[in-house]
Amino acid sequence: MTKEFLSFLLEDEEYAVPILDVREVRGWTPVRKVPNSPNYMQGVLEIRGEYIPIVDLRLRFGLSDAEINATTVVIVLNDQQRHPLGIIVDGVSEVYSLTNEQIKPSPHVSVDVDHRYVQGIVSVPNGHMVLINMQALFDTTELAQLSQTEESWA
Template sequence: MENINIIKTSQYLTFKLGDEVFALDVAQVREVLDLTTITKVPRTPDFMRGVINVRGSVVPVVDLRLKFGLSETEGTLDTRIVVMELSLDGEITVIGAIADSVHEVLEIGPDQIEKPPKIGSRWRTEFIKGIGKQDEQFIIILDIERIFSTDELAIVEVTATDMPLPEGATEAEQEETELKQEEAQK
């Protein structure tokens, strides 16, 4: 078995998009939320569904299904938003990603992970850290920071800082967001 550059056992949050099981390093995951109302944002890429309010912060939400060339995610009782942190030019960017369902946190060792195949894959291999195997099931371990280009994330980040909070936000959340927007403009 050919290992990749994963050298220690790590924990991964598993989730589904269509029939495939994907995983993210739990160190990048802030929280998992129920699907909520997403405020649409004009002039953004198709995969950008809008923004949500997460404890006073405006967080952009993307549809990974659209980013991967699948049909748009249909909201169900199992649909979740995975809020994660990405490194963008040395700065942390918080972004939410819609998943059809979220399953569990698994420990996967480096001996259980192989390089993604170069041919015959539905997914772009540069987006994949490796293919894990757990109980006869393959798990696609994503390199989430490579899925979005710096330009795409910059558009999402600028758009999110310009957006007002959704209706129903508390006065304290509004004030906190305004302060963050002022800081971002400096």
């Protein structure tokens, strides 16, 4: 059985999320800031009447801030409860069809890495790609509260 994954770039490294979790890919547009939010939370974006929390995935991974340019995009994802979440990435790469046999567990070589964020690693033509466990990465309860706070301001 194969599954499709949408790959994207962060600091020239390739990551991917299951394509069935992708709602849409959008070009960058400014977001509305939310007071007292975590540093990785950039704000919310209104898309067709719905407020979507937007997260800088670079900051969430402990990398430098995203530099917004022509290739910067927001990938809008759905969590398991179909709540939307937008992630800022440097650019999208391609769609991969992968079998379970191609997905290898992440190596546990460092105690500094929180492995619950990594679903697996896959060998691809340009090197390796990290499959992200999006459910573990984001506290969707916190993000939903932030988007509901924004709705109350509207």
